[in-house]
Amino acid sequence: MRIKIFPENYKIAIIRTSAIIVLLVVIRFFFIQWFRIFGMSMEPTIHDGSIVLVNKIAYKFHNVERGDIVVFRTSNRPYVYFVKRILAFPGEKLEFRKGRLFINGIEMPEPYLKECGYWNVRPIIIKENHYFVCGDNRTTSWESHFHPQISKKNIVGKLIGFK
């Protein structure tokens, strides 16, 4: 059977096009959003200029997991979106010793890193209802990175793919 893209009946064509547009808008606003990456904080996992797809309903049904890459935004306008990896949960004690991550004194494996760097960071206690996020690019100094503690409401979604 052949499906005509432009059927002779223009009313059907208009309805079909409108339905597709509405569907795309609904997907964009409620389910999947895409962003273009600006910066190199997630190298070598995500490169500068890549396009990432974010599942906006991922954390409506599941809890945040350690190692998830999330997109989150600032609380006040103009909104800025960041992409980072979740490293620590509320109330946990996080520290870096010679680039290795320790949570509550236990070393955590980080298989996603190519180079773990040389960070030495004193223990940080994560605030209630906040998550500690960090980029994968650990080759630069701790000070040159941005390490916010983000609340769950600021998380836009979980990264599901990038190119």
Place this chain on the structure above:
Amino acid sequence: MRKKKTKRKLKFLVFLIIFCGIVSGIKFLFFPDENAKIRKTISLAISELEKKQINSFIRHFTIDYRDCFDNTYGTLYIFLRNNINMVRTININVSQVKIEIKKSDAVVKFFATAYIRTNDNEYYKEAGRFILKMRKEDFKWRIYRLDEMEYEFD
């Protein structure tokens, strides 16, 4: 008869759309509101910086200008004049512009990204949120303060 009526209705609709377009065009061109004037000033300043027209660009600043990078009107002008020739291309994108006007003062919040290519073919890019404070002087909006906004995640 019915066909004629529909045709007349369509004609009226087209006329109404054209009329509204012309009226809003005239209003935008000849009687812009303060919000539109501020947007125009910002876009003009950006395009002048991109074209490396420093003398025109600096006219958008007041003489008592200060910013979060410890610049004054004079240091900003000297900095730009001394360094602009090291740059081959500048591209600045401004988005999420929010303007609050109080009498002759305005606060503009926006997100900006800058892409710079130097003469040595090095490529830099930077992004940030800024607060621009503007004041009306001689019927023109001029910038008197520029600050970077802190990021908040609570």
